[in-house]
Amino acid sequence: MPSIVTDRSLSETAFDRAQQLMPGGVNSPARAFGAVGGTPIFIDRAEEAYLFDLDGNQYLDYIGSWGPMILGHRHPKVIQALEAALQQGTSFGAPTAAESELAERIIDAVPSVEKVRLVNSGTEATMSAVRLARGFTGRDVLVKFAGNYHGHVDSLLVSAGSAAATLGVPSSPGVTQGTTQDTIVLEYNDVAALTATFTERGSEIAGVIFEPVVGNMGVVRPSPEFCTALQQLTREHGALLICDEVMSGFRVALGGAQQLFDLSPDLTTMGKIVGGGLPVGAYGGRAEVMDHVLPAGPVFQAGTLSGNPLATAAGSATLKLLKEDPPYERLETLTGDLERGLREAAEAAGLAHSLARVGSMITIFFHVGEVPDWQTAAECDTKRYAQFFWGMMDRGCYLPCSQYEAWFVSAAHTEENIAQTIEAAREVMKEIA
Ligand SMILES: *Cc1c(COP(=O)(O)O)cnc(C)c1O
Numbered sequence: 001m002p003s004i005v006t007d008r009s010l011s012e013t014a015f016d017r018a019q020q021l022m023p024g025g026v027n028s029p030a031r032a033f034g035a036v037g038g039t040p041i042f043i044d045r046a047e048e049a050y051l052f053d054l055d056g057n058q059y060l061d062y063i064g065s066w067g068p069m070i071l072g073h074r075h076p077k078v079i080q081a082l083e084a085a086l087q088q089g090t091s092f093g094a095p096t097a098a099e100s101e102l103a104e105r106i107i108d109a110v111p112s113v114e115k116v117r118l119v120n121s122g123t124e125a126t127m128s129a130v131r132l133a134r135g136f137t138g139r140d141v142l143v144k145f146a147g148n149y150h151g152h153v154d155s156l157l158v159s160a161g162s163a164a165a166t167l168g169v170p171s172s173p174g175v176t177q178g179t180t181q182d183t184i185v186l187e188y189n190d191v192a193a194l195t196a197t198f199t200e201r202g203s204e205i206a207g208v209i210f211e212p213v214v215g216n217m218g219v220v221r222p223s224p225e226f227c228t229a230l231q232q233l234t235r236e237h238g239a240l241l242i243c244d245e246v247m248s249g250f251r252v253a254l255g256g257a258q259q260l261f262d263l264s265p266d267l268t269t270m271g272k273i274v275g276g277g278l279p280v281g282a283y284g285g286r287a288e289v290m291d292h293v294l295p296a297g298p299v300f301q302a303g304t305l306s307g308n309p310l311a312t313a314a315g316s317a318t319l320k321l322l323k324e325d326p327p328y329e330r331l332e333t334l335t336g337d338l339e340r341g342l343r344e345a346a347e348a349a350g351l352a353h354s355l356a357r358v359g360s361m362i363t364i365f366f367h368v369g370e371v372p373d374w375q376t377a378a379e380c381d382t383k384r385y386a387q388f389f390w391g392m393m394d395r396g397c398y399l400p401c402s403q404y405e406a407w408f409v410s411a412a413h414t415e416e417n418i419a420q421t422i423e424a425a426r427e428v429m430k431e432i433a
Contacts, residue, residue, distance in 0.1 A: 002050075002060045002396025002420060010054035014042040030066070035402040036386040041393075046073035048412035051398055059398035060417055064408040066400075067215070067247050067272035070331075070360070071321060072412020078276050081317035085309050092309070098316065099307040105319040106274065106282060109254045112243075112264045116284030117293055118307045122246035122271030123151025125281035126209065128293075128301045129267045130155060132283070133207035133240040135299035136292045141201060143208040143239075145188040147217035147374030147404075150209055150244050150269075154179040187373040188220060191229045202237035207267075209242040212257030215406035216247070217377045218363035219356040227261050234266075240289065246271035246281070247406070252359040254322055260358075276318030278311040327411035331360035334418055335409045338362060341422030349429035352381070360409040364388075377404065384432060391428030397421050 018025035026032045026040070033040045041053045049072050051059045064070065071078065085098070103116050119125050130142060130153065142155065150156045154175045171180060184201075186193045188210070198205065208230060214220035222230075234241040243265035249256040250273040258265060267285035274280050284290060292299045305311075339357045342364050346353040354365045365371050366381040366388070385403035392399050397420075400407055409418075 002424075003058045005057045005059075005394050005396055007055050008039070008041065008053070008057070011042040012039050014054055015039045030402065030405065033401045035382065035404075036389045038390065040401070041398070048072040048074070049410055049414070049417055057396065059393075059396050060413075060421060062397065062399050062407040062409070062421075063405075064410050065272075065277060066405070067251065067408055068275060068277050070251060070273050070327070070408070070410055071276075071318060072410045073277075075318075075321065075412075077321055078314055078317045081313040082278075082310060085313035088309060090308075090310055091305060093304060096307065096309055096312070098309055098312040102274075102280075102307075102312045102316045102319070105316055105323070106270065106284060109250065109256075109319060109323065110245075110268055110270075110284070111255050111259055112266075112286070113268055113284035114287040115290035116282050117290070117301065118312070119281040119283065119301075119303055120279050120305055120308075120311075121151065121281045122269065123153055123281070124303070125246065125269040125271055125283040126150040126156065126242075126244055127153040129242050129269050129283040130207065130209065131301065132289065132293060132299050133242060133267065135297075136289050137206045137238065137240060139204055139206035139239070140182045141184060141204040142182060142206055143184045143186060143194070143197060145210055145374075146185050147188060147220070147377055148209075148211045148214055148244070149216035150211075151246070155183050156209070158183050158185050187375055188214060189223050189226045189372045191223075191225050194226075194229050194233060198233045198237050198239075202233075202239070205234075205237060205239040207240040207242050208234055209244055211244050211247065212261060212263060213248040213252055213358045213361060215361055217374050217404050218365055218371065218380075219358060219361050219406045220371055220373070220377070221356065221358055222261065223372070224261075227263055231263060240266040242267045242269065244269045248358075248361070249273060250319065250322055251361065251408075253328060254326060257358070273318060273322075274315050275311050276314035276316075278308075278314040280308075280311045280315050328359065331409055331411065334413055334415065335360045335362055337415070338409065338418050338421065341418070342425055345422060345426040345429050348426065349433040351384070351429055351433050361406040362409070363403075363406055366403065380404075387432040388425075388428055391431060392421075392424055395424040395428070397424050
């Protein structure tokens with residue numbers, strides 16, 4: 001059971017200390033609760049679908065470490081794999097069979113991936129994929145979409161979503177004009193703008209990078225027309241299609257959003273679930289393209305801790321479980337129930353809202369009408385979201401601390417958990433309406 005939270009004093013003290021030591025008291029800005037006000041909860045430990053804070057409060061976890069924990073926290077098989085790896089040593093800087101095992105599992109799961117390179121984060125994966133697209137095509141220009149977040153890669157920090165969007169920063173100081181001048185930013189789902197851009201500059205475009213299910217401006221689904229245009233225009237003009245599945249990969253289906261929407265990108269970037277809760281990223285795609293990466297080809301990319309034995313053990317154990325005992329149907333049912341419950345609660349309270357969901361990724365936008373792009377997402381009532389967030393926190397439901405982040409349901413969540421969450425939402429929405 002999630003607990004009624006009345007005391008957060010130990011978290012507050014811990015945050016005071018952290019603020020003296022780290023910028024904003026955190027190691028990643030989304031954790032600082034800047035978009036909802038107040039101070040963050042400090043986590044002591046986690047188990048299955050629950051987080052426990054320093055004050056001993058118990059929360060039902062809807063962020064799952066922002067995506068990775070699809071099996072819930074401390075899945076016994078993942079812990080077992082980590083314990084076994086620990087006995088062998090933590091880092092060698094030399095090849096291991098464990099890397100091939102994870103690579104095999106990725107290639108087996110993701111339809112378009114023939115060869116893959118393991119890195120340490122989603123950011124590293126997208127940074128490397130962009131370099132590879134430019135190196136492979138010999139072109140400079142990159143197309144991205146407003147509200148899509150691809151990590152803190154300089155050339156991609158233009159109208160970025162996630163924390164950058166939450167903070168209302170269109171691009172970051174420290175990113176030079178020179179770095180971003182070759183990045184074109186379009187609205188998501190805007191087929192006309194994409195077509196016009198290719199008509200005008202098609203021969204200069206190295207690639208198009210996109211989130212096949214957006215999670216970083218809240219959940220936004222691509223239209224079928226948009227998917228077709230992405231696929232056809234890149235092919236026609238010799239540009240690479242880069243599917244950023246760092247969030248959607250192994251989440252909306254074992255083969256990611258590309259399986260769901262029948263996409264065949266040239267390159268795919270992965271992260272989050274692929275590391276099973278440890279730091280792993282990966283990029284892969286057509287063998288012909290991937291063989292341009294050093295030492296097979298000339299495009300430089302390296303990493304001291306890439307393919308780390310603990311990280312690959314957690315990643316392989318997670319992908320093995322997802323394949324052998326797929327949770328996707330159950331996640332669809334659970335999250336579908338959550339969607340219906342939240343809609344009914346918002347309707348009962350008379351709150352303007354719009355729900356978006358793909359599989360176990362879900363967002364309630366405080367907005368009238370569907371949200372297809374960043375322009376529309378930016379109109380949401382974020383003050384209302386902040387009230388909703390704190391009402392849910394007080395009732396032991398840990399939601400993303402921003403309107404513009406997806407909620408994640410895990411395989412460890414139960415029907416009862418979903419019912420409890422809907423009940424809490426019903427109360428909170430009545431209060432804030
Ligand atoms: C989280 C995320 C990234 C960045 O991954 P990190 O591991 O945080 O560097 C990139 N792309 C998408 C779509 C993401 O959701």
